[in-house]
Amino acid sequence: MSMLDRIVGSRRGTEGNGHLVVEAGLITDATQLASGRPTPWQTVQTARNIARPHALDIIGRVFEQFQELHGDRSFRDDPAIIGGIAQLEGRPVIVVGQQKGSSTEENIVRNFGMPYPEGYRKAMRLYRLAQKFHLPLVTLVDTPGAYPGPEAEERGQAEAIASSIQLMTRLAVPVVVVVLGEGGSGGALALGVGDVVLALENATYSVISPEGCAAILWRSASEAERAAVAMKLAGPDLLETGVADALIREPAGGAHTDHDATAAAIKSALVAQLDRLSRVPVADLLSLRYERFRSFGMFVEPDGGAAPAPAQPWWRRILKNPLEKGGL
Amino acid sequence: MRLRNPFGRKTKEFPSHLWTQCPSCGEMLFNKQLERNHRVCQKCGHHFKLGALERIDLLADAKSFSETDADIVSSDPLGFVDSKPYPERIAAAQAKSGHKDAVLTGDAQIAGIPVALAVMDFEFMGGSMGSVVGEKLTRTAERAYADRKPLVIVSASGGARMQEGTIALMQLAKTVAAVARLDEAAIPFISVLTDPTTGGVLASFASLGDIVLAEPGALIGFSGARVTSETIGEKLPKGFQRSEFLLEHGFVDQVVPRTQLKERIAFFLNAFRVAGQDLRWSL
Ligand SMILES: [Zn+2]
Numbered sequence: 001m002s003m004l005d006r007i008v009g010s011r012r013g014t015e016g017n018g019h020l021v022v023e024a025g026l027i028t029d030a031t032q033l034a035s036g037r038p039t040p041w042q043t044v045q046t047a048r049n050i051a052r053p054h055a056l057d058i059i060g061r062v063f064e065q066f067q068e069l070h071g072d073r074s075f076r077d078d079p080a081i082i083g084g085i086a087q088l089e090g091r092p093v094i095v096v097g098q099q100k101g102s103s104t105e106e107n108i109v110r111n112f113g114m115p116y117p118e119g120y121r122k123a124m125r126l127y128r129l130a131q132k133f134h135l136p137l138v139t140l141v142d143t144p145g146a147y148p149g150p151e152a153e154e155r156g157q158a159e160a161i162a163s164s165i166q167l168m169t170r171l172a173v174p175v176v177v178v179v180l181g182e183g184g185s186g187g188a189l190a191l192g193v194g195d196v197v198l199a200l201e202n203a204t205y206s207v208i209s210p211e212g213c214a215a216i217l218w219r220s221a222s223e224a225e226r227a228a229v230a231m232k233l234a235g236p237d238l239l240e241t242g243v244a245d246a247l248i249r250e251p252a253g254g255a256h257t258d259h260d261a262t263a264a265a266i267k268s269a270l271v272a273q274l275d276r277l278s279r280v281p282v283a284d285l286l287s288l289r290y291e292r293f294r295s296f297g298m299f300v301e302p303d304g305g306a307a308p309a310p311a312q313p314w315w316r317r318i319l320k321n322p323l324e325k326g327g328l
Numbered sequence: 329m330r331l332r333n334p335f336g337r338k339t340k341e342f343p344s345h346l347w348t349q350c351p352s353c354g355e356m357l358f359n360k361q362l363e364r365n366h367r368v369c370q371k372c373g374h375h376f377k378l379g380a381l382e383r384i385d386l387l388a389d390a391k392s393f394s395e396t397d398a399d400i401v402s403s404d405p406l407g408f409v410d411s412k413p414y415p416e417r418i419a420a421a422q423a424k425s426g427h428k429d430a431v432l433t434g435d436a437q438i439a440g441i442p443v444a445l446a447v448m449d450f451e452f453m454g455g456s457m458g459s460v461v462g463e464k465l466t467r468t469a470e471r472a473y474a475d476r477k478p479l480v481i482v483s484a485s486g487g488a489r490m491q492e493g494t495i496a497l498m499q500l501a502k503t504v505a506a507v508a509r510l511d512e513a514a515i516p517f518i519s520v521l522t523d524p525t526t527g528g529v530l531a532s533f534a535s536l537g538d539i540v541l542a543e544p545g546a547l548i549g550f551s552g553a554r555v556t557s558e559t560i561g562e563k564l565p566k567g568f569q570r571s572e573f574l575l576e577h578g579f580v581d582q583v584v585p586r587t588q589l590k591e592r593i594a595f596f597l598n599a600f601r602v603a604g605q606d607l608r609w610s611l
Contacts, residue, residue: 162530189497207489301399
């Protein structure tokens with residue numbers, strides 16, 4: 001298969017990401033979900049369940065020989081982000097994830113999975129390590145959001161997130177993102193830019209917490225349930241908007257009822273995706289990763305908008321231009 | 329705050345369409361003179377918010393600005409309804425601000441240097457970034473990339489637009505990916521932070537300029553001060569999340585008074601030129 005065929009043949013059209021390897025257990029269409037879905041608010045609760053498998057629970061079951069690496073080489077080691085080198089079916093990969101606690105004590109240590117800037121800087125150090133040694137990157141997203149405290153502001157929370165996003169947009173290795181639980185805003189996106197983005201069936205991904213949204217738009221945090229519906233943060237919505245390329249099926253009753261089965265589903269998905277991505281030339285990965293995130297947006301533009309279209313690389317000219325349809 | 333006025337009369341003698349009180353020093357300022365001074369208090373130097381058109385007047389050479397992508401308007405990706413449906417909020421903001429969304433973009437010259445220019449307007453739904461803002465900023469960065477000319481973005485934003493949900497969040501990655509290409513191609517990007525620049529805008533392209541400038545006294549931060557204050561359960565120190573705080577902590581290069589902004593931007597763009605090549609950046 002020529003490179004051209006591969007790209008055109010794999011191109012995400014209106015239906016999801018062309019890179020995606022669809023295999024058993026992956027849900028790419030909301031109709032494949034069991035009927036009687038939980039409400040968005042119930043999904044928020046499930047995603048936050050303290051018994052849910054967190055990053056280290058998953059890493060221990062999916063990868064072999066995980067060696068954790070610590071510190072951002074500048075300020076300290078942030079326990080809310082963990083990362084290191086592990087093997088996935090014998091192949092070395094870099095894994096980075098947000099780490100919530102499974103008990104109150106652990107949550108205090110882990111800051112409830114809310115990273116400080118140094119956490120993102122540790123993540124970036126590991127991203128660069130992946131690129132330097134040509135190792136695929138797997139990130140595990142699970143955070144209520146980046147920590148909003150004054151020390152985080154002093155140390156540049158916004159800059160750390162922005163830089164982390166920027167680094168991921170052009171990291172020259174395959175990147176697979178798995179949203180395990182809560183995908184809380186920019187603090188999640190700092191680990192969320194990949195070639196394929198997967199989410200567990202009951203994970204959420206949102207621009208702000210439902211409570212925060214309710215407090216601002218309804219002026220009452222008790223409207224969080226309504227906000228959760230309006231914000232379209234649950235699995236079926238993520239598929240519809242393309243924020244997630246596919247959902248990973250959870251055991252009946254939710255991931256917290258069976259960590260082993262959840263991890264097994266994640267593992268088979270990761271193996272399939274990385275197997276595929278590792279055969280795509282890096283330049284194509286980067287172009288399509290750009291295009292994947294470039295295409296998000298819903299707007300209306302009268303035909304023949306005033307602006308000349310920006311110069312397009314060859315692969316974009318031959319592909320369907322997402323702007324023609326006004327985005328997704 | 330103590331009210332001072334030059335005639336020793338009461339405030340009702342200063343109708344608001346003619347006079348504005350400076351929130352910083354209390355001086356009553358004659359509106360026409362305030363506009364002439366680019367909305368900077370003549371007495372204490374307080375910087376009032378500046379609309380996108382006035383900002384373009386300030387930075388772009390006379391008649392050099394040509395707007396691009398002027399007709400892109402929002403759709404309602406989520407069918408979002410809070411106390412009002414999202415399309416009604418958009419319509420109200422359009423009527424109030426006279427703009428179609430929270431950013432104006434185009435080509436311009438700054439002291440003779442051709443640039444791709446984007447200016448956000450806080451008046452439009454708090455300058456929030458949804459699909460339209462994200463798309464226009466991305467196209468502006470892509471135009472800078474295609475034409476090999478510098479990008480200047482002036483931010484004024486409360487962050488991502490909640491009414492567009494996760495699609496709004498994805499605009500962070502979209503705009504960052506676009507400015508990352510300029511970074512790789514060594515095409516200058518100057519980011520100007522004005523009052524206020526917070527949340528998802530600061531956590532994306534606005535923090536990534538080759539040069540990051542801030543106007544004096546602007547509110548600049550990741551989290552809303554209220555959230556931060558509630559998180560630690562105490563009041564925040566004076567000056568927290570202001571331009572000077574960011575300068576002190578190393579996240580902006582300079583705090584530049586508005587009246588010097590244009591010449592300062594021109595200085596940096598000239599310095600980044602490819603040697604011996606007029607009006608050319610990168611290869
Ligand atoms: Zn004043």
